[in-house]
Amino acid sequence: MASSRPLEHKLCLDEDGLVRRHRFAQDCAREAGKIARRYFRSEHPLPSLEKGRHDLVTQADLEIDHFLIEQITGAFPADGILTEETGGSPARHLWVIDPIDGTLNFTRDIAHFAVSIAFCVDGRTESGVVYDPVSDEMFTARRGQGALCNGQPMRIRATHGPADAVVDAGYSHRHPASAYVGLIRDLLADGYAFIQNGSAALGLAQVACGRIDAFCELSLKSWDVLAGLLLVEEAGGSASDFPIGLGQAQARRVLACTPAIRPALEELLQKAEAAMSGTD
Ligand code: IPD
């Protein structure tokens, strides 16, 4: 008997479907990285537009965004797609993409940016791929199957406490300055080392591979973090939820770290978030 359910509800995503998408995401990220490398540190000025203060979109962001949409639409026409530059809407099978995360670094010739691709089923990230095209590092995770960097298993660092911990605390002009300054003051007062490297996706990948101990930011979008959060989770870390029910385009607080320092960091972030409702 013919079913009257819409096409997307008939999709049956078995293991084979997930494996194919996970491999495809890596192939696409590698190709997208080639586009980024073509523009990076090129002699010609890179045209860019300001979406907000220090929030840029370049020709390279747009080209990669379009490239990835075209590839996914060609290979998996029934899947939904949400990207930073084009938008999109929720779907049961949804690709969530940041064509270049760390665009400000990219425009300043700083080699700290990445292509981020997550694939979600019914609101849960099943595959995460973060590719650094300059170092040629491919960070990947499948839910329940661990996390890899260039094919080698990744594990978070066995951090003992603040004195032993480096925290990447992301900043953008979307957050009230006073809340952020308060967070950094508290981190330093508690003895953490603090960095701000300008790419949430790569910050999360670096937590997953044990180079740093935590990444946090007060307000991020799903395309910045979904792939990276799965990397951390699958590398044995603690990663905040990013529920699809909130609406994929809504911003949310993010914390991913070694479990030993999670309660203390969570407390500092909650305090900073409460301060966000105050004045700037
Ligand atoms: C930005 C980066 C940065 C974070 C900003 C994001 P973009 O994304 O992830 O680390 O601090 O909040 O907007 O604009 O480079 O894709």
Ligand code: CA
């Ligand atoms: Ca981003």
